[in-house]
Amino acid sequence: MLQAQPGxxxxxxxxxxxxxxxxxxxxxxxxxxxxxxxxxxxxxxxRRDHTLQPTELVHEAYLRLADQTEVDCxxxxxxxxxxxxxxxxxxxxHARRHGAAKRAGGIRVTLEEAVGVAGPGxxxxxxxxxxxxxxxxxxxxxGRIVELRFFGGLTEDEIAEIVGVSPFTVRRDWRIARAVLYxxxxxxxxxxxxxx
Numbered sequence: 001m002l003q004a005q006p007g008x009x010x011x012x013x014x015x016x017x018x019x020x021x022x023x024x025x026x027x028x029x030x031x032x033x034x035x036x037x038x039x040x041x042x043x044x045x046x047r048r049d050h051t052l053q054p055t056e057l058v059h060e061a062y063l064r065l066a067d068q069t070e071v072d073c074x075x076x077x078x079x080x081x082x083x084x085x086x087x088x089x090x091x092x093x094h095a096r097r098h099g100a101a102k103r104a105g106g107i108r109v110t111l112e113e114a115v116g117v118a119g120p121g122x123x124x125x126x127x128x129x130x131x132x133x134x135x136x137x138x139x140x141x142x143g144r145i146v147e148l149r150f151f152g153g154l155t156e157d158e159i160a161e162i163v164g165v166s167p168f169t170v171r172r173d174w175r176i177a178r179a180v181l182y183x184x185x186x187x188x189x190x191x192x193x194x195x196x
Contacts, residue, residue, distance in 0.1 A: 077158035084152035131184035
């Protein structure tokens with residue numbers, strides 16, 4: 001693996017944002033290990049017999065990054081937010097294909113992992129993605145914070161910098177967003193229980 005010099009990643013991100021595709025090719029080897037760690041974290045939440053491996057997820061994300069024509073990537077944290085979003089989209093698409101093929105549901109992720117709230121229940125990746133889309137329609141900032149925190153693994157300070165709010169606002173929005181997602185994911189279960 002290549003060793004990045006101070007400022008290399010930021011410079012390459014800036015060059016890539018200015019349309020230099022070769023900058024992305026130089027950037028990926030510098031952040032490859034971190035991308036693999038991010039992919040592995042995603043896949044730990046998936047079913048044991050998942051057909052994607054972390055390296056495949058990173059490579060698919062790289063292909064999607066390379067297809068980006070307009071990129072506004074301000075810093076390392078922002079880059080990992082973009083990569084994280086792409087990995088989530090890849091896994092959701094994979095879950096949809098898998099669910100359509102088997103009709104046995106989607107990729108399973110515990111609700112506690114998904115929204116950081118204790119309690120029973122399991123939500124599939126598709127339901128979580130749908131709930132996150134609903135949240136984003138109601139409050140785009142909260143949706144972005146969930147995406148960056150849960151899927152991107154970014155800290156409150158990194159999210160605050162990307163979103164342009166204070167860490168306090170990130171904490172508050174995170175708490176509200178978890179409650180909304182919890183309700184969104186549990187509503188079908190509660191409706192079913194009421195009918196029984």
